Amino acid sequence: MVKNIGLGQYIPGNSILHRLDPRSKVIGTVILVVGTFTSAYPVETGIFLGTVLILGALSQVGIRYYFDSLKPLLYLILITAFFQVLLAEEELGQRFDAALNLGLRLFIIIFSMQVLMGTTSPLSLTSGMEKMLSPLKRIKFPVHELIMIMTISLRFIPLYIEDWERIKKAQMSRGINFEEKSIIKRLKNYISVLIPLLRISFQRAVDLATAMESRCYQGEGERSHLNVLKFTPYDFMYIGIIGGVWLITIWL
Amino acid sequence: MIEFVNVHYYYKENSSLILNNISFTINKGEFIGIVGRNGSGKSTLARMFNGILIPSKGKVLVDGLDTRKAEDLIKIRRKVGLLLPNPDNQIVSSVVEEDVAFGLENLGIKPEEIRLQVDEALKLVEMEEFKKHPPYLLSGGQKQRVALAGILALKPDYLVLDEPTSMIEPEGRKLITGLLKQINSELGVALIWITHDLEEIIEADRILVVANGKVKEYKKPKELLGKADIWKEAGIEPLAITQFMQNLKQYGIDFKPEEFTVQEMVDFLCRLK
Numbered sequence: 001m002v003k004n005i006g007l008g009q010y011i012p013g014n015s016i017l018h019r020l021d022p023r024s025k026v027i028g029t030v031i032l033v034v035g036t037f038t039s040a041y042p043v044e045t046g047i048f049l050g051t052v053l054i055l056g057a058l059s060q061v062g063i064r065y066y067f068d069s070l071k072p073l074l075y076l077i078l079i080t081a082f083f084q085v086l087l088a089e090e091e092l093g094q095r096f097d098a099a100l101n102l103g104l105r106l107f108i109i110i111f112s113m114q115v116l117m118g119t120t121s122p123l124s125l126t127s128g129m130e131k132m133l134s135p136l137k138r139i140k141f142p143v144h145e146l147i148m149i150m151t152i153s154l155r156f157i158p159l160y161i162e163d164w165e166r167i168k169k170a171q172m173s174r175g176i177n178f179e180e181k182s183i184i185k186r187l188k189n190y191i192s193v194l195i196p197l198l199r200i201s202f203q204r205a206v207d208l209a210t211a212m213e214s215r216c217y218q219g220e221g222e223r224s225h226l227n228v229l230k231f232t233p234y235d236f237m238y239i240g241i242i243g244g245v246w247l248i249t250i251w252l
Numbered sequence: 253m254i255e256f257v258n259v260h261y262y263y264k265e266n267s268s269l270i271l272n273n274i275s276f277t278i279n280k281g282e283f284i285g286i287v288g289r290n291g292s293g294k295s296t297l298a299r300m301f302n303g304i305l306i307p308s309k310g311k312v313l314v315d316g317l318d319t320r321k322a323e324d325l326i327k328i329r330r331k332v333g334l335l336l337p338n339p340d341n342q343i344v345s346s347v348v349e350e351d352v353a354f355g356l357e358n359l360g361i362k363p364e365e366i367r368l369q370v371d372e373a374l375k376l377v378e379m380e381e382f383k384k385h386p387p388y389l390l391s392g393g394q395k396q397r398v399a400l401a402g403i404l405a406l407k408p409d410y411l412v413l414d415e416p417t418s419m420i421e422p423e424g425r426k427l428i429t430g431l432l433k434q435i436n437s438e439l440g441v442a443l444i445w446i447t448h449d450l451e452e453i454i455e456a457d458r459i460l461v462v463a464n465g466k467v468k469e470y471k472k473p474k475e476l477l478g479k480a481d482i483w484k485e486a487g488i489e490p491l492a493i494t495q496f497m498q499n500l501k502q503y504g505i506d507f508k509p510e511e512f513t514v515q516e517m518v519d520f521l522c523r524l525k
């Protein structure tokens with residue numbers, strides 16, 4: 001169960017969207033988000049809605065994926081919309097319109113992010129980001145370090161969650177109760193998990209540094225990559241189509 | 253050849269010496285076992301072979317390159333791989349093949365070349381079918397083999413193994429032990445193998461016993477099986493078979509020679525049949 005908690009719920013697959021370069025998907029998502037924010041309701045917003053729904057279908061990750069991960073956010077959208085209806089000062093009809101407008105925009109934005117995360121593995125997303133941010137190196141922005149931190153976090157977060165659960169179980173078997181009524185007591189009990197966790201994490205960090213250095217890691221330097229990102233004609237088509245949709249909404 | 257020349261080591265100035273004036277040499281292709289009690293300094297020693305730790309006094313030379321010279325460290329680390337006990341702490345990437353590629357990427361090697369070496373290394377450790385897997389879905393033994401592949405991809409001449417099976421489930425151990433011995437005998441990679449398990453290094457060419465800051469050298473462990481004092485100093489349980497024969501001795505049954513491995517005992521008993 002713990003094993004499913006990766007960052008970004010990537011669903012492995014082989015759809016057109018899966019095969020696109022992560023950079024074009026990031027660019028596409030940015031266009032969709034910005035476009036949706038600046039779109040006029042309802043026609044333009046509707047065009048964006050149609051676009052993301054088509055993308056959702058193309059992603060072939062299944063409606064369940066979108067529904068499951070959208071569920072908690074749907075509540076947020078509904079509550080926001082509800083207050084909009086309740087508190088705004090316009091006529092009731094207009095209020096509904098405004099609520100729907102807002103809810104729809106939130107939905108489109110979240111949905112487009114879901115398409116990105118569902119079809120792009122975290123690792124390829126990070127290497128895409130590294131490439132896209134690399135111009136920032138010229139102004140001494142630590143792109144390489146940032147990406148290395150992201151890569152290692154992706155690798156180690158599931159381990160920390162496992163460590164946490166394991167230590168908690170061990171402490172429970174020693175009679176420590178994590179469902180204590182008093183908050184102070186409960187906090188104290190959680191410290192008995194936190195301290196061993198810190199010790200283990202420290203050991204992990206020292207070992208990792210040793211292992212990385214032993215494999216000739218030397219900071220940025222002249223690194224190369226096993227998997228080289230390459231734009232294909234499909235990437236240009238993808239950006240072209242989404243950019244085109246945006247241009248149409250601007251022109252409308 | 254790796255040479256330790258009058259090496260001293262302490263973690264902090266004024267604290268006691270962990271290693272006190274030790275010298276030894278290891279040749280290409282050798283299989284060396286390193287044993288010693290908990291806290292005797294084996295892991296400290298292991299980290300000096302590739303310049304993770306630098307001697308406080310004295311020097312370590314790898315094929316003539318001095319680990320004290322920072323500009324030679326990359327060359328040294330390409331020659332000397334280091335495998336740690338816990339595979340989880342050594343794997344950098346969340347995809348197996350990307351992790352195996354890590355060392356080669358650090359050297360700026362061309363992608364096509366990396367691809368070849370990665371595939372070769374994964375094949376060597378019998379993990380090629382898992383190359384697209386995330387490490388967290390693998391067993392401990394499989395993860396340790398991935399970590400090993402990441403080192404082998406750099407084509408080292410020497411492999412320092414710090415208790416490579418101590419955190420692996422028993423079922424996974426045999427495979428790793430077998431692979432390592434194969435890497436030694438077929439590829440000629442020298443093994444410097446730290447362990448608490450005599451069985452693993454029974455075929456070693458030599459052993460080094462670390463105790464009280466000193467390192468003592470001995471010949472083949474197989475010829476030392478009856479020497480209880482050596483194993484006591486090394487904090488190592490004698491083989492079950494040795495204990496078995498010593499107990500038999502109390503009843504007047506005495507095998508000659510006294511030193512047997514399990515396999516030799518099996519062969520011996522089968523001949524009686």
Ligand SMILES: Nc1ncnc2c1ncn2[C@@H]1O[C@H](COP(=O)(O)OP(=O)(O)OP(=O)(O)O)[C@@H](O)[C@H]1O
Nearest residue numbers: 263264270288289290291292293294295296297462
């Ligand atoms: N980073 C450190 N700072 C200070 N002292 C250390 C450090 N690492 C190890 N030591 C000390 O150095 C001594 C040798 O430790 P080392 O880990 O080398 O022993 P070991 O032979 O590998 O033991 P084990 O069999 O338990 O793995 C121990 O007394 C240990 O407490």
Ligand SMILES: [Mg+2]
Nearest residue numbers: 294295296414
């Ligand atoms: Mg140790």
